[in-house]
Amino acid sequence: MRYPGRAKHLGWIFGLVVLVPGVLLAVIAVRAINREEAYIEKQLEGTLLAEVTYLVSLVETELGRIESELADSAPLEPPDTEESALKAWRDASPLVSSPFLLSPEFEIIWPRGNGTLGDEQLSFLRWNSDFLSNRAEVPVYENIALAYKDEIVPAAKDEEGIGQMEFQQAKSQFEMSEEVKEKIYEQALEEGRKAQSRIVVPSASGAVTKEDPPPSIFISRDLRLDEITADRNLGLIPRFVENRLSLLFWKKLPDGRIIGCVISDSELRTRLVAPIPDVYTPVRILTLVDEQGRPLVAPQETEPRDYRRPFVARELSALLPLWEAAAYLTDPLLVSSRAGRIAKMLWVLISLLFVSILIGGTLVLRTVRAEVVLSRQKTTFVANVSHELKTPLTSIRMFSEMLLEGRQRNENKKQEYLSLMVSESERLTRLINNVLDFSRMEQGRKHYSMERLDLFALCTELVKSQRPRYEQSGFRLELRTRFPEDNARGQGWVQGDPEALKQSLLNLLSNAEKYSGNQKAIEVEIHQGQSWVFVDVMDRGKGVPHSQAKRIFEEFYRGDDSLTAKVRGSGLGLSITRRILRDHGGDVLYLPREGGGSIFRIQLPADSG
Numbered sequence: 001m002r003y004p005g006r007a008k009h010l011g012w013i014f015g016l017v018v019l020v021p022g023v024l025l026a027v028i029a030v031r032a033i034n035r036e037e038a039y040i041e042k043q044l045e046g047t048l049l050a051e052v053t054y055l056v057s058l059v060e061t062e063l064g065r066i067e068s069e070l071a072d073s074a075p076l077e078p079p080d081t082e083e084s085a086l087k088a089w090r091d092a093s094p095l096v097s098s099p100f101l102l103s104p105e106f107e108i109i110w111p112r113g114n115g116t117l118g119d120e121q122l123s124f125l126r127w128n129s130d131f132l133s134n135r136a137e138v139p140v141y142e143n144i145a146l147a148y149k150d151e152i153v154p155a156a157k158d159e160e161g162i163g164q165m166e167f168q169q170a171k172s173q174f175e176m177s178e179e180v181k182e183k184i185y186e187q188a189l190e191e192g193r194k195a196q197s198r199i200v201v202p203s204a205s206g207a208v209t210k211e212d213p214p215p216s217i218f219i220s221r222d223l224r225l226d227e228i229t230a231d232r233n234l235g236l237i238p239r240f241v242e243n244r245l246s247l248l249f250w251k252k253l254p255d256g257r258i259i260g261c262v263i264s265d266s267e268l269r270t271r272l273v274a275p276i277p278d279v280y281t282p283v284r285i286l287t288l289v290d291e292q293g294r295p296l297v298a299p300q301e302t303e304p305r306d307y308r309r310p311f312v313a314r315e316l317s318a319l320l321p322l323w324e325a326a327a328y329l330t331d332p333l334l335v336s337s338r339a340g341r342i343a344k345m346l347w348v349l350i351s352l353l354f355v356s357i358l359i360g361g362t363l364v365l366r367t368v369r370a371e372v373v374l375s376r377q378k379t380t381f382v383a384n385v386s387h388e389l390k391t392p393l394t395s396i397r398m399f400s401e402m403l404l405e406g407r408q409r410n411e412n413k414k415q416e417y418l419s420l421m422v423s424e425s426e427r428l429t430r431l432i433n434n435v436l437d438f439s440r441m442e443q444g445r446k447h448y449s450m451e452r453l454d455l456f457a458l459c460t461e462l463v464k465s466q467r468p469r470y471e472q473s474g475f476r477l478e479l480r481t482r483f484p485e486d487n488a489r490g491q492g493w494v495q496g497d498p499e500a501l502k503q504s505l506l507n508l509l510s511n512a513e514k515y516s517g518n519q520k521a522i523e524v525e526i527h528q529g530q531s532w533v534f535v536d537v538m539d540r541g542k543g544v545p546h547s548q549a550k551r552i553f554e555e556f557y558r559g560d561d562s563l564t565a566k567v568r569g570s571g572l573g574l575s576i577t578r579r580i581l582r583d584h585g586g587d588v589l590y591l592p593r594e595g596g597g598s599i600f601r602i603q604l605p606a607d608s609g
């Protein structure tokens with residue numbers, strides 16, 4: 001029995017509550033997976049940037065320490081004529097190389113260009129004498145966010161104590177907004193303050209596509225030495241000489257002279273790399289890169305690494321322009337392989353989820369569909385049962401009224417009416433028994449009173465009692481056995497509840513009658529195999545189509561051919577018969593009959609005594 005309308009309806013619901021959300025979920029998941037790589041990269045970037053920022057602060061601290069170490073170790077009153085004091089300073093501190101002494105009027109007192117100088121002093125003078133004698137300007141660097149903090153954070157006023165906070169605020173705004181960056185760089189350029197290009201191009205965060213190095217955050221302004229030293233007592237000055245960076249230290253002496261030195265390059269580098277926590281871990285390499293793009297420290301690696309392409313980097317300090325703290329991924333494929341692994345796992349999970357939604361949905365749909373079919377069957381069942389009850393009742397009433405009114409005088413006819421009334425009431429009883437049995441079975445309350453019984457005798461008695469009724473409606477009802485004549489071995493005995501077995505047989509006989517059409521011949525044959533006793537109820541009707549052969553034993557199921565449609569029924573007979581027989585350890589089967597018709601075969605375990 002099919003209900004296409006409802007099934008279609010259910011199909012829509014299925015699509016709406018299972019397929020659509022399932023597909024949407026899959027789409028969302030696929031998008032999320034595709035973003036996984038970017039997400040992991042972002043995470044790594046965050047972690048490494050924190051390390052790099054920390055390294056920058058370590059370097060700043062170290063620079064401060066170097067500055068104060070030099071200030072403390074510098075001689076307070078070196079005599080103008082004696083170079084030994086400067087030499088002693090140099091010997092005392094490994095940081096000092098090329099010491100110098102200037103008069104308050106910026107005349108170079110030492111090293112004097114009088115022919116006794118070594119190569120180091122000569123080259124020092126060549127590059128620095130103009131600057132030290134205040135005749136030439138050098139670029140002095142400053143963080144652009146600090147220089148323009150009032151423009152970046154316009155509302156901020158220079159109040160005591162919040163200067164540093166303002167600077168931080170300006171710095172982060174500057175870093176976050178491309179728009180602000182562009183505006184401030186432009187303004188700086190207009191004011192003649194240039195930003196060099198950075199030496200590295202970080203590759204994280206989509207910067208991969210950028211090939212040109214970004215501008216440095218340190219902008220320079222050309223100043224003479226008197227301007228640099230005007231309002232301070234000591235300091236460091238970065239100097240680019242032939243594209244190499246060297247750091248100059250200076251300090252005002254109490255008498256106004258200025259003492260200073262070039263800081264030893266090798267010592268500076270040693271001191272700056274010393275605080276790096278771990279240069280190499282399985283995930284990243286953390287190092288400092290100089291103005292040439294070369295790492296200050298680097299692990300031994302088989303493949304040469306491009307140190308100008310770090311994963312993340314930050315510029316170090318206005319005192320070391322172009323130097324960077326940089327982090328590199330140890331394995332450049334780390335992000336994609338990690339993302340690949342996670343994506344694979346997510347795919348598996350999503351597929352599982354999708355499959356379980358699909359299976360769950362299908363199961364729910366099936367259950368709902370079965371419920372719908374069942375409820376329809378129940379409604380039909382009630383209508384059918386009412387009708388089936390009504391038909392015998394009507395004829396019983398009709399015949400009893402006729403007899404009561406005494407209209408029929410023919411004794412034979414009277415007898416006929418009475419036997420019809422008996423058989424109609426038997427039909428009623430059988431029907432009611434079926435319904436009652438059904439509800440008992442549903443509630444698990446069906447009980448059998450089992451006894452050893454002769455199935456052949458039971459069939460004989462039943463056929464005898466039913467034959468008149470069947471013959472009256474034009475049927476031939478025959479009972480046969482294949483037992484040997486003497487039945488010496490006592491075939492046909494079983495354990496069973498006689499009433500229940502009778503009801504089963506009556507159900508099969510009644511079906512044979514109902515579905516025989518014009519071929520009105522019913523045969524009952526009893527025979528025995530090794531361990532089973534069989535009762536075949538055979539008719540010459542249309543038989544059961546192959547497609548329905550299994551389903552006819554389901555509750556409420558009724559065939560959908562035209563013959564069945566004409567015959568009233570409850571769809572309970574076969575299902576109850578099967579249950580009764582299975583409760584007896586046997587079964588009922590449908591077999592197509594050779595030459596047309598059906599065989600319904602009861603089989604019960606033989607009880608040979």
Ligand code: ADP
Nearest residue numbers: 511512515543552558559569570571572573574
């Ligand atoms: P009902 O007879 O009340 O419909 P049953 O459970 O007894 O219910 O039978 C289920 C279905 O099996 C019938 O609707 C009919 O299509 C089919 N059927 C049963 N017995 C026969 C038979 N002897 N010949 C052909 N079809 C049968």
